[in-house]
Amino acid sequence: MSSIAAAPATALAPERRSLSPWQFWGRALVLPYIAVFLVFVLYPVGYGLWLARHPASYVKLFDDPIFFRSAVNTVVFLVVAINLKMMLALLLSGFFVQARWWIKILSALFILPWAVPSIPTILSVRFMLNPEWGVINSTIFRLTGLDGPNWLNDPTLALSFSMLMHIWKSLPFWTLILVAGRLAIPSEQYEAASVDGASMWQKFRFITWPSMRTLYLTSTILSMIWTLGDFNSVYLLTGGGPADLTHVLATLGIRYLRLDQVDLAMASIVVALPLVLPLVYFMMKRLSK
């Protein structure tokens, strides 16, 4: 063991000739995860790709108008909902870093949508939007005597509400991340800028944004990857309806699966891979440093 004592403190574990107890236990302890990965990730993914090997599946998929609509919905969801959410999160992070006792309390309440499971709150919103008994249409009726719209029966409105639901649920998380980013900026920079007479916009433009840019981009990309897998916001609110017009790729795959069309389900996922894999590659580069 003298080689370790002589090595500098930052050195890695020294090379060993035979399998030392350290290397033996290293392999033994990493084994459970490798087993999980092989059995529940590698094999399913490989099997799934094998199921999606027939070109006929893709022909069938592209002939399905529901697939085309879902792909468009997914792009709209990613572009509109995520950018809106991240911009709101950036704005609100500036609000939540203000030192006020009531903002501290508010920030504890603000995290509630993230802290509670999504099903009860999504179903709560679904019932608010109920055309006959929902609180929104009852209020419209009481105030104006008119019947409110059948919110979830209009594909555009229904998809918009799914996006709002998604924003409601995940805005607190991203705001928290960006608050942490803002708190990491040394306050001397702002003080110096104040002395020089910088406006609020100038402080944001020349101090906040340059130090937050990378974090903001990373967060947006990570949010895109997660949102591609967001099944609940759409399925539990609209069920993909009316007439299967509000599906996104996350719910479409499950729809095909339940219709026992696994090849179509896998094909719809494979089609999304050219979009997903570059995002995944970008995130892995950033996080494995």
Place this chain on the structure above:
Amino acid sequence: MKRWTPKAIATEAKLLLIGIPVLLWTLLPVYHLFLFAISERDSATSGRLWPKDPTLQNFAIVFKQQHFYLDHFWLQMWNSLLIAVSVGAITLFIATSAAFAISRLKVAGGRWVMNLALFTYFIPAAFLAVPMYKTMGLYGLLNSQWALILAMVTIASPYCIWVLKQASDKLPWELDEAARIDGATPLQLFRLVYLPLMLPSLVAVGTYSLLLAWNEYLYAFLLLSNDRSVTLAVALGNFLAADDSPWELLMATGLIYALPPAAIYYAFKRYMVSGLTAGAVKS
């Protein structure tokens, strides 16, 4: 105390102008849920901000399982608990061993394992669900709670390994050297040095995986179908099967289901937030 100059008042007013809409936006769905849970069936839709006769009767019906949607309420609650605790424990075991092997024992190929885990972390959950469902069928695990437990362990462990590796890379290497010089075995190093120092991070990832499993809907509803084996999340989704579902009972059940994770979240908020943000802010 600061002076209330006109400028200071204007600043406060501007902050309130943001704060009040944020508060309403955040609480509306939660308050609506709560309002329904304490209202009688007919008065729930009256549009009042507070029910005329608030009642706990909905909770009594849920607890006594007096509706056919709720026939197995306690059993499903137990299933949720059992599955969440199992996922938390198994994930903690797998992730801690892997992070220790990669970060402290510098196992050969550790970087590679970390990349596999990160790759898994970035597969959208709904995409992995399709092949996972088929594979669980091949393994003969469909409708067994093991299918859900193992699926959730698969989804939870990559992030846990990553967080634990980040945290354990920060521990001073001198500790390991001292332990080795004193003749400690790898397992002694793990038990006597590593685990105590990593406790805050272990709490964070344990809570994370427990909550992930308790809250999961998609995998639970795909992998389990028997009324007696499903979790509470699936039971809640089943209320959607009919148009005339007892919504007040659904909301009461939903509130009961949402309370434990919210309580755990707030209790461990300190660990959760620092664990989550430390990883994300690192650039």
